[in-house]
Amino acid sequence: MAQSSTEAKSAYERLLTKYKRIANVEKAGGLLSWDQQVIMPDEGTPARSQQMSTLSALSHELMTDEEFGELLEAAEADDPTDEQADVLREIRRDYERAVRVPNDLVEEISATSSEAITAWKEAKAEDDFETFAPYLEKHVELKRKYAEHIDPDRDPYEVLFEDYEPCLPLEQAEEILAEVREVLVSMIEDIRESDEELAVDAFEGEFPAGKQEELARDALTTLGYPWERGRLDTAPHPFSSGTQFDARVTTRYDESDPLGSLFSTIHEFGHALYTLGLPDEHYATPLGEDRDLSVHESQSRLWENHVGRSRAFWQHFLPTFEEHFPETDATVEDAYEAANQVYEDNLIRVEADELTYHLHIVIRFELERELVSGDLSVEDVPEAWNDKYESYLGIRPETDSEGCLQDIHWAYGNFGYFPTYSLGSIMAAQLFAAAEEDIENLDEKIADGEFDDLREWLRENIHQHGRRYETNDLVKRATGDDFTADEFIDYVESKYGELYDL
């Protein structure tokens, strides 16, 4: 560090230059992954895998480089401004995670994932949990070690959760999810017993993929997607990725289910809009990056559920839908009901509705906590899974393929990821309620196809801050409160109470 005093640039500036390098390598890797998922020829994998693992190793080496750590320390000691202190807090967190875990372990987890994914695919196809069990076992063991390297004194699940949710206390997340579970289990029982029949056949028939794509493009244009900074493509598992200069959306088309692709498009629009709202001038620094997975999911779910599944949206959008599919014979109310049907007998998370979805998540959250703590052994997972489905949703899977083998996440060794899906939806309700308070006649604006105020509210309150504030601070600045489940519970009780006459 002898150099630094003689150089014109401060330690902070030099650190940021190095950080930008790492971020750019990661974003390059992001494009390689987008390409692989969307347009890469089938046989491109061997080369692409090498390219991606090279970039990922380089970014790890750049972060754990001795000089990076020294510059970080020097910058922290150099009387940082408030904004600089926020940036340094974020870099310090990334740095600690990177240096504490040995490379060998990172590589072992990555190698285990490759094998586990192959085994999982086979197990799911053959309905044979035994094929997957040893890899799940191995992942649990490796991830416990991983957590121990980061902090041997804390609950390993808490440490793992922070990979996705770095600054939301697990205890708070747990309370929120428990509260939601309690409300939803009883609501779903009531719905099951309700005599109310929703108009669910508004969108039955054949909907050619080409027409659905035109509809998806119209939806994106209507919501205000800036095409000069984005694209729409298809991918087997829809996702969105990119930077504030280029945030792309993908979807998929099921010719018998036009709402599926429409809501998936709107969902990914929400993610992309967040990315696009990050400040250009902070590209490749923590102030130009997204906060965390819950906040990201709050943006996608806000647009998907609070806009896309609202009566107001269908007042505006049904005519557009009918332009593309003139044979549609539905009222706004029919469309609204079809978009909000509760599938109380559905076993599959990705096909779930806005209510049951969270019980699918809570089940995974509770099971993976017990797996990591050792309270649940891998061999007992199938039965524990089925028991929880019976207890929370009143249904019991008959096979593991439609039970504990349905999701890929554990094959990646991702423990702590699932809860962010629900936390995001719950946060979406809190943010949307605040937006409704701040924006006059938001509902009417949506019905008129005017989304500018909502986009601007989100940009100002969430997107533009990047990783400047920690999660609760960010939510508090936007809504006046810490992150809670209150607004979500009000929202589902009122919406589904009316729909199902509860």
Place this chain on the structure above:
Amino acid sequence: MAQSSTEAKSAYERLLTKYKRIANVEKAGGLLSWDQQVIMPDEGTPARSQQMSTLSALSHELMTDEEFGELLEAAEADDPTDEQADVLREIRRDYERAVRVPNDLVEEISATSSEAITAWKEAKAEDDFETFAPYLEKHVELKRKYAEHIDPDRDPYEVLFEDYEPCLPLEQAEEILAEVREVLVSMIEDIRESDEELAVDAFEGEFPAGKQEELARDALTTLGYPWERGRLDTAPHPFSSGTQFDARVTTRYDESDPLGSLFSTIHEFGHALYTLGLPDEHYATPLGEDRDLSVHESQSRLWENHVGRSRAFWQHFLPTFEEHFPETDATVEDAYEAANQVYEDNLIRVEADELTYHLHIVIRFELERELVSGDLSVEDVPEAWNDKYESYLGIRPETDSEGCLQDIHWAYGNFGYFPTYSLGSIMAAQLFAAAEEDIENLDEKIADGEFDDLREWLRENIHQHGRRYETNDLVKRATGDDFTADEFIDYVESKYGELYDL
């Protein structure tokens, strides 16, 4: 290096691991560039530029890393096998280029290019050479410095030429081009004076881009493009890029010129086929990379000119063309003549035919040699350009926009690149003549749409060797002779002698 003796892996293996890393970073950069040229949203540039320059800086740092140099030396001293010695020769050449040029100079050239390209665009649009002249001046000066760092004792142009053509002696290239010039100048004079009128209206009319794309896909399928390792897209400046696992082709469509896009597709197919023929098992090492620009261009020109512009090809392909454009009213002979028309009054290189093209190149080659040596000053370029056009092609540009400002290459500071275009075409003739000797009834096979033997001949004689052999060796192994212009001269004299009754 104390470690190496105690480790299981040899210096050669460790060097190769490091080399693969560099190659993978470069190939990742290649994909970022493909994306930028083909599908990136308009406003993605600021982020993409940072990503690309980060990767390019990293690959340079990895190559110039002290340990890399030490491993290279150790591997060279460690009694390499013949194959290893060939690999080390290639790595050594890359390494010397990388370490001898200071980073500052590389960055200055890169910065000058950015500014020069902007100035060149303006100058070309305004027909104002003065706007571009200072940047050309600067590039000449920087590239002289660049060459001096690499080897202060040699002709700087020779050193620059080796950036594109690392192992073909400049003297040999010069002789070949001089010989071709002499033949062509006189042939073109004869054609100008000939009374022979070719049937050039076979492909006049409107040809919708969508239909042209279908035709291009059919052409690629017919020639044997493996779609599971490739794609066809559109780009303003057609190119091909990728790896042996994923070699993509681009083209563009001019609705009044269906042959333009067809031949550009076939040309890029030739490039892609070379890349696809590099051995999978040597991916990201010199044995799995292409030899040089001339050899690459020999592959594209062989397919474009010796296959695509042949009578035999049109015997096979005209019915396919007519399927897509049923209003076409042409015989095979009409198509052949239209595909081989000589545009003796054309001033623009990229619109030139198979004959005049090489005089466009020779002019640039002669001028850039004099620019670099100092025999020609930048201010005198426009007049020298026009004089040479008059002398070799019998036409004189009236503006610099259609004269010395037409190409972007000098704005990039690329001196020594142009000749590889002609050298590749000349090499194509030599290789095709050898293939005709080796493959029984090649002409009939082409007329029957059977391209397997030709593809296999090229794979076996050229593609599979990667950078194993130096250019003349490679050509000699394939044809029995060093690289010469003999076959090219025979080819054009016979083909155009017949067409124009010379």
